[in-house]
Amino acid sequence: MQATDFYIEIKNRVKNHAATNNDFINRFSQGMISDNEFIRFSIEFYHFTREWPEILSTLLVNTQKEEDAYELTRILVSELGDDNPDHRHELLYRRYLRSIDLNPEELVRRKKLKTTEEWLNGMRRAFSSDYATALGAEFGLENMAIPMWDKLLPGLRIMKDKKYKNMDMLYFTFHREIESKHEDATQNIIGIHGRDEKDKFIEGADYILNLEEKFWLGLSDKK
Template structure:
């Protein structure tokens, strides 16, 4: 299988995975969630937003290939505001939280749901492991992002119209516009070549998405 064919096939696997096509996120996209589920989403997703740069840095420092590291650095710099600390992505999310009545500083040390912790710890484990496994996990995360935003944004707009008139959704709209560049960066990564590396890449990509699916289902009242 040619390298381009390999990445095309794994991208199709990623985009059809229930990580972005499950009961919770589908209900969210329709605005068919309870108030408690909406609040739970807002809080738990903040844990991801806060911890993601640190998790991504783990992948960067363990990346051997300089070209791969170059692309990953671009993604990390973007997360940190591309040179403008006031545009750090976590700060955009804090604006969202305040606009719906939360105090971000009170949520920083709030205990995570076990499914949230499992997802974030899983990222750290994959990103600190073998290079092919780490790249597979990152490839999965970056390529599931657009389908995820395309489910979240309609639901947020419904909630904004329904109750939260002052909701600031810039964090979400900004990321939807940005994600195509992150996907492109992953396409440029040298990545994996041997059959063994490809198997590790696929395994970790699927494993990462399995954890994300559990994250979404963990937000549901239907447990």
């Protein structure tokens, strides 16, 4: 199998995963969630936003190939705002939280939902595991991002019109704009690995996306 065929196969697998096509995120996209669900989403997603750079650093530290490290460094630097500390993604998310009357300083100490904890710790485990499996998990996370933003953004706009008039959506719109660059970086990583690592790549992607699906469903009032 050619590397390009491998890339197309695993990308399609990620794009069609229930991590971005499940009851909660589909209802979110239509503005069909309760206010409790919306606040729960805002709080739990903040845990991901805060911890993601540290989690990604784990993968970078364990990266064996310089070519892979180059692409992962580009993603990590982007998360930290490139050369503008004011654009660090967590800071943008804090602006969002304050705009909907949530205090980020208090949320840092707030206990996570079990499904959120399992998703974040699952990333750490995946990124510390077999190298190809770890890269597959990263590929899964980066390539589910655009479908995720394309469902979150319409729902956020509905919630803003409906109740949260002062909502600052820059974190979400900014992220949507840069995600294609992150996808390109993971395509470059896939391109330098052979077909003998295909199964491990898929295993890593499936593992992390299955946990992400549970993360979304854990935000629902329907438990």
